[in-house]
Amino acid sequence: MRFSAEKQQLSCSHCGNTQAIPLTRQNLEERSLTSYQVDNHQLPNAPTEEKLVFSCPNCGAQTTINTDEPTITCAFCGTKSVNPDARKTRLIEPAGVLPFKVSKEQAIERFKGWVGDDWLAPSDLKAGARPDNFHGVYVPFWTFDAQAYSEWYGEAGFYYTVAVQVPDGKGGMMRQQEQRVRWEPRNGSHSQFYDDILIMASKQLANQADSVAEASSYNLMDVVDYDPRFLLGWDAEVYSIDLPESARQADTDIRRREEYACSSQLGGNVQRNLNVNTQLSNQTFKHILLPLWICAYVYNGKAYRFLVNGQTGRIAGERPKSAWKIALLIIGFILLVLFFYSIAKK
Structure with a gap:
């Protein structure tokens, strides 16, 4: 049996029998993260599970596998491999999973529609992305919560103008408006709770961080308690960016947001010497x-x-991009310029 995105339950591909999986949210616990654990690369007291992990010989991506899979196709580079003796490893167990809702057929249709929106794409691009190249993967993420409190001080600058006398170039003087900045020292504080800062834990997708961020507009309210049965029939990547490194990314992200919030409180047309001291708890x-x-x-x-x-x-x-389509576009632009130039000469 495998988990069906269309039916939202386990389904047998041979007889069509189905089996429901409870969609509960009772065990989505937030676990404490201390600076000691992060700085010293120590794992917190979190549940772990033993998994069979396959490492792609071509790109190095690590995914969990079932022992009865005769061949494995890497979702990240498409390399096909015979099922090796995958190594066993203990991993921090996921607290939650967001089950697939988009089926393979729906994903292919979405892709074909997206490709068709770009006139400059090659005409045979749709055929190049064969259906067997689409792989559904559960990508690992960490989420972080934190209470932030920031104290800040800085100077806000406000524009104003004054009338000054300047040479007029003819031996005389003339009045002219000159812009100046009035600086005001200010200070204040900002407090905010940050909920579910999402950090991707995949090095294989790190070189496509912008694309992943664009595609990762998930509604996390649909995340349910982790149940390994949701992974039946799907690939699941093992996290390759560990908890300490991801926690530092989240810390940097939160502090950057706090600086932006404090800058907004400082105000002014321009700013200088903004100093923000943020404490996380x-x-x-x-x-x-x-x-x-x-x-x-x-x-x-x-x-x-x-x-x-x-x-x-x-x-x-x-x-x-299609080279001939780009060339055609350039030629068309040149012809258009020549056309308007010839009209202007007449």
């Missing part, structure tokens, strides 16, 4: 798996990857 985390369709293939010798959000169907990625 009640820091917690959880490990979750989010659904993503990945299409990896080579077009004219160059590798491309397209991402389809497994919950919303939103697409992100880079499309190859």
Whole structure:
């Protein structure tokens, strides 16, 4: 049996029998994250699970596998491998999972519609992205919560104008308005609770961070308690960016947001010497798996990857451009310029 995105339950591909999985949210616990654990690379007291992990010989991506899979196709580079003796490893168990809602057929249709929106894309691009190149992967993420309190001080500058006498270039003087800045020292504080700062834990997708961020517009209210049965029939990547490193990313993100908020409080037309001191407390985390369709293939010798959000169907990625279409566009632009130039000469 495998989890069916269409039916939202387990389904047998041979007889059609189905089995429901409870969609509960009772165990989505936030676990405490202390600065000691982060700075010293120590794992917190969180549940772990033993998994069979396959490492792709081509790109190095690590995914969990079932022992009865005869062959494995890497979702990240498309390499096909015979099922090896995968190593066993203990991992922090996910607290939650967002089950796939977009089926493979729906993902392909979304992709074809997206490709068709770009006139400059090659005409045979749709054929290049074959259906067997689409792989549904549960991508690992960390979420972080924290209470932030910031004290700030700085100077806000306000524009004003004064009339000054300046040479008029003819031996005389003339009045002119000159812009100046009036500086006012200010200070204050800002407090905010940050909920579910989402940090991707996949190094394989790190080089496509912008595309992943664009595709990762998930509604986390749909995350349910982790149950390994949701992963039946799907790939699940093992986190390759660990908890301490991800926690530091979240810390940097929160402090950047606090600086922006304090800057907004400082006000003024311009600012200088803004200093923000931020303290974080009640820091917690959880490990979750989010659904993503990945299409990896080579077009004219160059590798491309397209991402389809497994919950919303939103697409992100880079499309190859057709050289002859670009050339046609340039020629058309040149002809248009020559046309208007010839009219202007008449």
